[in-house]
Amino acid sequence: MTSEKMIIEVEGLMKHYGEVKALDDVSFSVKEGEIFGLLGPNGAGKTTLMEILCGLRRFDEGKVNVFGLDLVKDPYKIRSLIGFCPQETLLYDLLSVRENFAFAASLYSLSSRKFKERVEFSSKFLGVEEFLNRRVQQLSGGMKRRANLAASVIHDPPIVILDEPTVGFDPNIKREFWELMKALKDHGKTLLLSTHDMYEADEICDRVAIMDEGKIVALDKPLILKKTIGGEASIRVRVKDDQVEKALKLIDKYNHIAKDNEVQVFVANPWETMPEISKKLISQRILTEKVEVVEPTLEDVFIKLTGRRLTEEYK
Amino acid sequence: MNPIVGIAVKDVKTFFREKGTIFWTIAFPVLIMLLFTAIFGRDIPFNANIGIVNEDGQTPITDAVISGLNSTGVFTLRNFTDRNEALRELNATNVRAVVTIPQNFSFDLMFTNHSKISLVVDGTNPDVARLVEDGIKNFFTEYYKMLYNQTYNMTYYEPITVNAETSFVGQRIGYKENIVPGMLCYPLLFSSMVVSTGAIVYEREKGTLKKIRASPIRPINMLFGKTLAALFQTAISILVMTVLAVTLLTPRLNWNVSLLAPIMFLGSMNGIALGLIISCIGRAPQEASNAATTIGIVLQFFIGMYFPIEYLPIYLQQIGRVIPMTYAAQAIRDVMVRNAALNEIVMPMITLTASATILYAVGVLLYKRWVEKE
Numbered sequence: 001m002t003s004e005k006m007i008i009e010v011e012g013l014m015k016h017y018g019e020v021k022a023l024d025d026v027s028f029s030v031k032e033g034e035i036f037g038l039l040g041p042n043g044a045g046k047t048t049l050m051e052i053l054c055g056l057r058r059f060d061e062g063k064v065n066v067f068g069l070d071l072v073k074d075p076y077k078i079r080s081l082i083g084f085c086p087q088e089t090l091l092y093d094l095l096s097v098r099e100n101f102a103f104a105a106s107l108y109s110l111s112s113r114k115f116k117e118r119v120e121f122s123s124k125f126l127g128v129e130e131f132l133n134r135r136v137q138q139l140s141g142g143m144k145r146r147a148n149l150a151a152s153v154i155h156d157p158p159i160v161i162l163d164e165p166t167v168g169f170d171p172n173i174k175r176e177f178w179e180l181m182k183a184l185k186d187h188g189k190t191l192l193l194s195t196h197d198m199y200e201a202d203e204i205c206d207r208v209a210i211m212d213e214g215k216i217v218a219l220d221k222p223l224i225l226k227k228t229i230g231g232e233a234s235i236r237v238r239v240k241d242d243q244v245e246k247a248l249k250l251i252d253k254y255n256h257i258a259k260d261n262e263v264q265v266f267v268a269n270p271w272e273t274m275p276e277i278s279k280k281l282i283s284q285r286i287l288t289e290k291v292e293v294v295e296p297t298l299e300d301v302f303i304k305l306t307g308r309r310l311t312e313e314y315k
Numbered sequence: 316m317n318p319i320v321g322i323a324v325k326d327v328k329t330f331f332r333e334k335g336t337i338f339w340t341i342a343f344p345v346l347i348m349l350l351f352t353a354i355f356g357r358d359i360p361f362n363a364n365i366g367i368v369n370e371d372g373q374t375p376i377t378d379a380v381i382s383g384l385n386s387t388g389v390f391t392l393r394n395f396t397d398r399n400e401a402l403r404e405l406n407a408t409n410v411r412a413v414v415t416i417p418q419n420f421s422f423d424l425m426f427t428n429h430s431k432i433s434l435v436v437d438g439t440n441p442d443v444a445r446l447v448e449d450g451i452k453n454f455f456t457e458y459y460k461m462l463y464n465q466t467y468n469m470t471y472y473e474p475i476t477v478n479a480e481t482s483f484v485g486q487r488i489g490y491k492e493n494i495v496p497g498m499l500c501y502p503l504l505f506s507s508m509v510v511s512t513g514a515i516v517y518e519r520e521k522g523t524l525k526k527i528r529a530s531p532i533r534p535i536n537m538l539f540g541k542t543l544a545a546l547f548q549t550a551i552s553i554l555v556m557t558v559l560a561v562t563l564l565t566p567r568l569n570w571n572v573s574l575l576a577p578i579m580f581l582g583s584m585n586g587i588a589l590g591l592i593i594s595c596i597g598r599a600p601q602e603a604s605n606a607a608t609t610i611g612i613v614l615q616f617f618i619g620m621y622f623p624i625e626y627l628p629i630y631l632q633q634i635g636r637v638i639p640m641t642y643a644a645q646a647i648r649d650v651m652v653r654n655a656a657l658n659e660i661v662m663p664m665i666t667l668t669a670s671a672t673i674l675y676a677v678g679v680l681l682y683k684r685w686v687e688k689e
């Protein structure tokens with residue numbers, strides 16, 4: 001599906017909130033038909049960037065083109081080409097899902113024929129059929145988020161921007177949502193999404209821009225990022241809390257990063273080094289919870305680039 | 316669907332499902348209307364408890380006086396045998412006045428043609444005191460006239476007769492006719508302002524404004540949609556008030572819809588524009604809605620809804636005269652009471668149009684500025 005046509009082009013984007021530099025010289029392009037991910041920790045500037053694209057915030061410097069249109073000159077035309085699915089559920093509790101759709105559709109001046117067609121699409125591919133006529137206040141959290149997503153694409157926009165679409169979901173619903181996003185891609189949409197979740201970025205994004213403190217620190221296909229920056233596989237050691245110090249002494253000679261009771265060791269040949277480390281730990285009577293070889297993840301990429309972890313949740 | 320209509324439809328639908336707003340736009344006016352009906356919807360819109368101490372004993376004259384006072388309908392009588400006890404009740408404001416018929420009252424009246432009645436009035440409420448005092452004095456004057464008539468078989472004339480006439484164009488004005496036009500200003504002031512303040516503040520608080528702003532609808536059209544919905548809601552509240560007023564009070568007024576509708580439209584637009592301004596200035600939703608309610612409550616004293624603007628001290632009257640809603644209230648009263656024609660309400664209509672335009676423009680600018688600040 002992915003073509004080489006760039007439909008979102010961002011160049012030298014700057015945004016300050018008073019003293020805070022939320023976006024610092026951000027440049028990237030999104031290809032037609034791809035799922036493009038913005039991966040970064042809290043405060044990296046993901047929301048700021050997306051809301052600028054949607055015309056919700058202004059920017060200080062730089063240039064943004066969408067389908068060749070200038071964001072400053074043609075904001076309204078661009079808005080009609082984008083479906084924005086913000087992190088919070090923006091539905092009216094007292095209206096039914098269908099009524100919410102109708103409202104969203106009216107904002108884009110959809111004809112009633114097209115509206116019917118789109119409701120059908122949402123029922124079929126986004127799984128909202130069972131609760132289409134229920135009031136939003138009666139829906140479960142997951143249903144609301146699905147309806148929210150469907151409402152944001154009711155006008156059939158070529159570009160869908162999703163701000164942390166799966167944050168707070170349990171793994172099952174997360175997977176379900178990944179399928180929804182892939183379905184949108186299969187229907188020819190271009191997706192720009194933000195996430196904290198390296199697995200999510202890895203799983204569904206064609207390309208990922210890693211953001212930190214308002215900057216894009218790396219941008220490529222997940223596989224390439226992992227290979228080129230993440231390096232080889234590494235050894236992960238987890239020990240009992242009170243034995244961290246002892247363990248660190250042993251591991252000190254290897255290139256490593258420690259966090260809480262977990263140490264990640266980077267060596268040329270992890271498969272051979274792992275038993276060696278294991279033996280040493282055992283001989284010193286250090287109780288390990290886990291010693292394993294792990295393939296590099298996007299998190300490793302982030303760690304390599306910034307010296308910090310992406311989030312605290314994934315250990 | 317057209318986005319302006321889309322926003323209006325959405326707002327109206329939510330309105331009918333939201334208990335809070337329903338209360339403000341319908342239930343509250345209904346409550347007020349019912350209260351005013353209970354107060355003013357009677358033939359004699361006043362009733363006070365009066366203590367009677369009859370020290371003269373039962374005579375045909377005291378019987379006639381007491382039953383006469385009773386039959387006025389203005390007073391509810393309570394008989395006391397002890398004057399001091401009656402005065403204690405007066406102090407406790409359980410009765411508003413104590414009428415003492417002294418010993419020899421009947422005798423003096425029959426044989427000397429002059430007698431005295433003692434009246435002690437509760438002074439804690441000047442209005443009530445005045446009404447009670449006037450009522451009792453009037454009663455005795457009329458009673459004496461009747462007695463004179465019976466005794467001498469000729470009409471009693473006071474030394475000077477004041478020939479009082481009331482000037483009015485059209486119908487005679489009763490309490491009901493006075494109060495209904497004022498009541499109809501209520502939705503213009505409260506519903507319109509509270510609704511339009513809420514319309515934007517609510518979306519902002521819930522974050523749904525984001526969705527609207529991310530869509531290609533222009534800010535001005537979004538405001539038009541909101542305005543349309545607010546107008547509709549105000550119209551409903553006016554309609555409810557009107558129906559209630561007509562069925563409960565049956566006032567004799569001119570319902571010249573072709574003149575009333577445009578005045579009410581312009582009045583509502585002023586209220587809506589004011590609400591729009593408030594919702595852009597108020598930071599927290601609670602702050603904005605409190606501001607709208609407070610402004611409404613204050614304004615109702617200035618615009619001559621319930622009592623004429625002449626009741627206000629001169630400097631407050633001047634404030635009243637620069638508030639556009641005053642002209643709406645006046646024009647509505649003129650049409651309904653005096654049966655004013657179009658040419659008589661042109662000036663207030665122009666004033667209302669001008670102020671609505673200015674206020675609305677300020678509202679739009681504030682909203683745009685607020686939207687672009689992000």
Ligand SMILES: Nc1ncnc2c1ncn2[C@@H]1O[C@H](COP(=O)(O)OP(=O)(O)OP(=O)(O)O)[C@@H](O)[C@H]1O
Binds near residue numbers: 020021040041048196
């Ligand atoms: N309206 C605002 N006013 C002032 N500062 C802001 C505002 N919005 C964001 N910021 C700041 O800008 C920086 C980037 O915030 P942003 O919300 O874009 O990050 P994010 O990557 O979306 O974070 P998260 O993952 O927590 O959603 C942060 O330092 C934040 O504090």
Ligand SMILES: [Mg+2]
Binds near residue numbers: 046047048163
């Ligand atoms: Mg964010």
